[in-house]
Amino acid sequence: MNVFADFNERIRKVVEGLELKTVTGAPLDLGRVSVEPPRDASHGDLATNAAMVLAKAVGQNPRALAETIAAALEADPDVAETAVAGPGFVNLRLKDAYWQAYLVRLVHLGPDFGRSRMGRGAKVNVEYVSANPTGPMHVGHCRGAVVGDTLANLLAFTGHDVTKEYLINDAGAQIDVLARSVLLRYREALGEDIGEIPAGLYPGDYLVPLGKQLAADYGDGLLKMPDEVAMAILKDRSIDAMMAMIREDLALLNVHHEVFFSERSLHADNAKAIRAAVAELTLAGHIYKGKLPPPKGEKPDDWEDREQTLFRSTAVGDDIDRPLVKSDGQFTYFAADVAYLKDKVRRGFEHTVFVLGADHGGYVKRMEALARAVGGNSLKLTVLLCQLVKLYRNGEPVRMSKRSGDFVTLREVVEEVGRDPIRFMMLYRKNDAPLDFDFAKVTEQSKDNPVFYVQYASARCHSVFRQAREQLGDVAADRAALTADAALLTEESEIALIRKLAEYPRLIESAAQSLEPHRLAFYLYDLASAFHAQWNRGTENPDLRFVKVTDRQLTHARLGLVQAVLDVITSGLGLIGAEAPSEMR
Known part of the structure; x- marks a missing residue:
């Protein structure tokens, strides 16, 4: 169902049929041909x-080669016309019958339209959010949560075996x-009157x-215990309470991780896991004893000119x-x-993705180097950095500071604007x-609000079907009936809408x-903009309305088009983690 992949294959076969010879006698490389x-x-x-990527290899002028390819493509039964443009692009216009048949297949696939096997079951670990378990989620965590979750959904939809993971940073100071x-x-x-919370501690009322x-469970018992014992209890109870709060906050955003990995587990049993991982790198020649040069610029007070155990990361990038x-x-x-990372390799992941805040920029090169040392060519590691979200209320900035306790929680934002606007808008800029x-x-509620505009398209699709039932009584009861008369869709704007729908599988894969x-x-x-435009054309010209009471067959065909739009919007919003509403209030 990927039009572009389909015609890429057709064009390759056409080129192979031309029996072009390279000037060097080497096989013709079609890997750079794109559609x-x-x-x-x-x-x-x-x-x-x-033509442009093959011309040099075969010793021909790009435009001349393009003319040859264009002429050969005209024999394709689905091609209406070809044209050569610019330095040698070949443009194709497909017949309406191709797009009408495409719509039939799209509607029959329904929710599976756009699904791909591209990933071929490759195991991918997507780790995202991973906020320190020291308090509730705030809006600053929101972007990474949405980016990571939606990316994981996309990878699963394209045939990858995906694990959504949260690293609990429960071992640090x-x-x-x-x-x-x-x-x-x-x-x-x-x-006890504790007075003002000392600087350096978390002052938030959420504690x-x-x-x-704890007072109900222990009375004053914790104060009578040795400090080491009491602190161990306090740490365990605090982490459990904060992670329960974080899970609840993420659930409000429709974010659900499958694995919560405790960093403390790496330090357990005298840091057995860390020692084993370092030992493996040592045996592989990546560890040595040596001194590091002082940092560039002013030498910090705590810098020590001493021999250390070092990872030879410069050797791997x-x-x-x-x-x-x-x-x-x-x-x-x-x-x-x-x-x-060693643990992720042991779990069989071929690709691990970390979604982090922009303040982790220095983390990227060291982790990429570590992946090369740990996994060689068998492990791909990608770090995505999410820039800050600037929060405003009616144009006025809203400030937040987690340590001071004066911050806007994720829960507050969800309760005020709803989950769907947050999830959509956090994706409306590149990360x-x-x-x-x-x-x-x-x-x-306007075109200037993207999430409203897209969800309104979903509601309008449902309203078209309600209108059809009100005006025509029985309408097509199944998807096959909806597309039986797809050949009646001949208006250029209708074909253009099908073309826009056909971009979805390529968009998903890319x-x-x-x-x-x-x-x-x-x-x-x-897509929503294209659908609303078609709706407006029907408002101006009754012959273009989706429901035409004087022509039941044409109405069914147009309802098939509306169903396709609804399917794609529902699918896309689902991957984002938002709803496709049947009505807007």
Whole structure:
């Protein structure tokens, strides 16, 4: 059902039939031949670069070769006309009958239209959000959550075996800070006046219920325990409570991970997993004892000119070798990364994707280098960085600070504007571009609000079917009946709408291949715009209305077109994680 892949294969066969000879005698390389939509729709339905990428190899002028290819393509029964443009593009216009038949197949596929086997079952791990378990999710976490979740949905839809994963950062110093913060709230619940929360601790009121629960469970017992024992309990209870809160927050956004991986598990049993991973890298020749040069610029006060255990990451693409052991003998955070990536390799993943905040830019090269060392050519690693979301209310910036407790939670945003506007709008810019999110604009019912415009197209599709039932009584009861008279769809605007629908499979595959889920949101807006335009044509010209009471067969054919639009919008919104409503209120 991918028109572009279909004609790419047809064009290759045409070129092979021309029996072109390369000037060197080498086999003709057709790997760079592509078929895409023309930049200007008036030029045709498809465009190929075949002549331009093959001309040098066969020693011909690109335009002359294009003329030869174009003439051969005219024999294709689905091609209405060909034309050569520019330096040697071949533009194709397909017959209406091709598009009418395409619509029939589309409607019969229904929800499976656009689904692909491109991934061939490759195991992919997509890790996203992974916020420190120190409090509720805030809107700053939202973008990575949506990008990661939608990307995972796209990869699964294109035939990959996908695991959605959340790394619980429960082994760092922030957990000690969290436990100390909860201890204060526990003492407060016991009646102690704790005064102002000391600097460096988490002051948020979200810790108050946990303090009260601990007081109910232990009385003043925690204060009588040795500090080490009490802190162990506080850490465990705090992490459990924060992760329960985080899961609830993510569920509000329709984000559900399949694996929650605890970083603490890597440090268990005297850091057995980390030691094993470092030992494997040592045996492979990636670890050595040495000194690092001081950082460029001003030398930090805590820099030590000493011999360290280092990962030879510069040998696999990094800018600097990375320390694995601190001066106190403890493993560095990066050492845990080594073990974590090793664990993913052991679980059989061929591609691991990390969706991180923009402040993790320095993380990219070291992880790519680590992947080369750990997985060789068998592991692909990609890091996607999400730029900050700037939050506005009626044009005025809303500020947030997690440590001060003065922040806007994800829950607050969902409750105010709804899940669907958040999920759609977080994709309405590429992940590495800054994004402005205004509470007022994302709830505005106008063409300027993309999510409303797309969902309104879904509601309009449903309203067309309701109108048809009201005016005609019985209408086509199944998909086969809806498309029985597809040949009656001859208006150029109707064919153009089918062409736009036909872009969906290619869009899905390209978005999955490039790891760019924002493409889906852009496409859905364009499709909705095309559908609304066709609706408006019917308003101006009764002969173009979807429901024509004087012509039941034509109405059925047009209802088939509406069903196709509804199927694609429902499918696309589903991948984004939003609803395709049957009506808008």
